[in-house]
Amino acid sequence: MALHPPGLLKKLKLHHDWLESLGRSGRQLALEDDDCTGLDFSGRILSQASLPGVRFDKASLKQVDLYSSNLASASFSGADLTEADLTRATLDYASLNDASLRNAKAFKASFIEVDMRGADLTDANLTDAYFVGADLERAILRGANITGATLEGVRLFRADLTSVKGFERVSAKWIDIGPEESPIRLEGDQLRDWLVCAVRGKAH
Template sequence: MEEINILNMFTLHKKWVETLGEEGEQLKLDEVDLSVFGFSDKLVEQAYLIDCTFDALKLENIDFHSSLLASSTFRNAYLDQCDFYKSDLRYTDFSNCIIKNSRFSKGDCWEATFSNAYVVDCNLINVSFYLTDFRNARLENVDISVSSFKETLLNGVTLKRIKGIEEAFFRSINIGTAEKPVLLEKEKARKWFLDNCEP
């Protein structure tokens, strides 16, 4: 797909959002490498960006809320003050990212990957972390209130100043590997979180 074509699609999407769907056209892209575009002036809320590539981008103040980003990759990206509120992040890859001051609340992170990521000062309230991979990640000063954890991979994770552990829903966590799981369920999972959280 040509660059000029995609830029035109961004323009039409901006009009679609601003006119509440009366004009323009919703942005729908599949398997497109977006790492060649600057995003400082792009409106991407409520977009369909499936299996797209955002690798190594510097994304600041980008609003992705209510977007479908399933299977997209943000590997090695830097994200600051980005909004993924109510976004579909199933199978999305945030490995090796630095993610700061961003909101993921009410998002779906089913089988998303945050391995080796640094997630700091973020809102992770009411997120579904089913089979989400946090191996060797660092979570610092994040709020996980009313989020649900099921078979969430946490091997090697660093937890510091985590808020909302008592309010989170722990069905199970995996402190082993994907190949050799060591599952802790319910209150044992919560206790592991509390015991492994640094002040």
């Protein structure tokens, strides 16, 4: 992993002080469109950070705390977010293709128009998460908890939903299970029947 540039290290320290002092000292971390490709943020507490458009491609964010952070339009292509805390985080229009979110916590996180093609969400906690227009082609959601999640216009072509928990309690008006060039829209009973088959590993 690449080393953090001195300027970023200073901002990370100021953010730590800002959190510890409840805003009385330090400064909230605010980056926009910065390039953090390949950097190691493992275990860092970055909750409530403002990071729109930041590039975290192939970065290590294992067990990072991004609670309630603004990650809109950020890029996490190939990044490792294993066991990351994305509770209440905003990831609208972000790119997480081929990222690892195994065992990540994304309770009430927002994923509007997010690109999660090929992402690994095995055993992730997606309770009450908000997925609208999200692309989850080839995404792996084995054992993930989607209780109370919103799946509105989500694309699930070749997604693996085996043993997903809480699928009976999702809010889903329609989903797309077809390839990009030939959408297959499901709603109502067809959608529910497909989900049942998908969770049993029998969807086609």
